[in-house]
Amino acid sequence: MIACCLFDLDGVLVDTARFHYRAWADLAHDLGFEFTPEQGEATKGVSRMASLDIVLRAGGMENRFSQEEKERLAAEKNDRYLSYVSTMTPDDVLPGVRDFLADLKRHGVKIALGSASKNAGTILDRCALRDVFDAIVDGTLVSRAKPDPEVFLKGAELLNAVSEKCVVFEDAAAGIEAAARAGMRSVGVGGDRSLARATTGITTFENFTYEALCKAID
Ligand code: BG6
Ligand code: MG
Numbered sequence: 001m002i003a004c005c006l007f008d009l010d011g012v013l014v015d016t017a018r019f020h021y022r023a024w025a026d027l028a029h030d031l032g033f034e035f036t037p038e039q040g041e042a043t044k045g046v047s048r049m050a051s052l053d054i055v056l057r058a059g060g061m062e063n064r065f066s067q068e069e070k071e072r073l074a075a076e077k078n079d080r081y082l083s084y085v086s087t088m089t090p091d092d093v094l095p096g097v098r099d100f101l102a103d104l105k106r107h108g109v110k111i112a113l114g115s116a117s118k119n120a121g122t123i124l125d126r127c128a129l130r131d132v133f134d135a136i137v138d139g140t141l142v143s144r145a146k147p148d149p150e151v152f153l154k155g156a157e158l159l160n161a162v163s164e165k166c167v168v169f170e171d172a173a174a175g176i177e178a179a180a181r182a183g184m185r186s187v188g189v190g191g192d193r194s195l196a197r198a199t200t201g202i203t204t205f206e207n208f209t210y211e212a213l214c215k216a217i218d
Pocket of ligand 2: 008009010011012017044045170171172
């Protein structure tokens, strides 16, 4: 029996992973180097400041900036990211997501958000998704980034669910690792090779159901 499903946001429910990448690639370009989509994979699921370190390392600039300058670079990236987010509408929720969430609800499964993003609330509001969640845990509420399990353990705790009855949906290797450390099963979303350690995988939520989930994680 599944008591609770915990969803990552960026790249799982909405396609904001490409906005994060674009904003980091823009910043790298301004700093004089190219940040490739392959390098961008490593920033998925990772906090904003840890992502900045990954970007700077890719450009050989890891020791070039003071903490204050790094805060400024991260703020610049976030402004760019938010300008992309400001174009989002409820139509940007990924295909099949709303139907799957409704199916979970019909089966009495609680739904939680487990996101590293401090912008999660803005995105949920723009996409009219906030009301779907029984609990929301985002980057404003956790202090330890994935692969630390804090974000998922907090979500489960808010819903009084034990880890064995929780399933995590993630598009990032760091998130799959966080689920494993929380003692939860996981569904890798999107089909990237780095998700091979998930309990099971889907490429899209289209036509995915509670029944199919139960079979896949059994
Ligand atoms: C995660 C994204 O959901 O949130 C990461 O996968 C991002 O790429 C992290 O760095 C933090 O997001 P934000 O919106 O707080 O900068
Ligand atoms: Mg993600």
